[in-house]
Amino acid sequence: MIYKSGSPMRATFLQFKEKVKVMKFYQKKKQNQDKFKRLIHRLSEMSDSELTKVEQLLNVVFDPSFKSSERVEISRNDITTEEQSLDKSIQEAKNKLNTEQLEKRIEQFKQSKKPKNG
Structure with a gap:
């Protein structure tokens, strides 16, 4: 072609x-x-x-009929509740981790204080 x-x-x-x-x-x-x-x-x-x-x-x-003055908002209560729930979960996880670390240190301390059989 x-x-x-x-x-x-x-x-x-x-x-x-x-x-x-x-x-x-x-x-x-x-x-x-x-x-x-x-x-x-x-x-x-x-x-x-x-x-x-x-x-x-x-x-x-x-x-097209939506007016710019109209606003669609997410409820502030929903956001606050979710944030509080998340904060609570984070705090619980930190507390659990701290407790586990403390228990581990106590166990290590007990092991170091035990008289050695020898």
């Missing part, structure tokens, strides 16, 4: 370029399908409250 330029080399190059465009199109399509599958999988693992938040966020982003 010879294009207007008349050069067979140019014709080969242009054919190759067209094939690359087609390949890139199908590659992008596959990548988008993979992203969509990951999104569906992730959404299926979410709780109802998380899905509600996602829906609200989508409304903010895509709803």
Whole structure:
């Protein structure tokens, strides 16, 4: 196939370029399908409250009638409760670790004070 330029080399190059465009199109399509599958999988693992938040966020982003003065907020109580729960868990873990270390040191001390049978 010879294009207007008349050069067979140019014709080969242009054919190759067209094939690359087609390949890139199908590659992008596959990548988008993979992203969509990951999104569906992730959404299926979410709780109802998380899905509600996602829906609200989508409304903010895509709803043309949404007014900029309207605000969708996560409840401060939810955040505070989660933070307190996390803080409590961290403190409990620290206490347990300290207790275990203390017990280990006491045992080492007892072992060092025992008379050696010899």
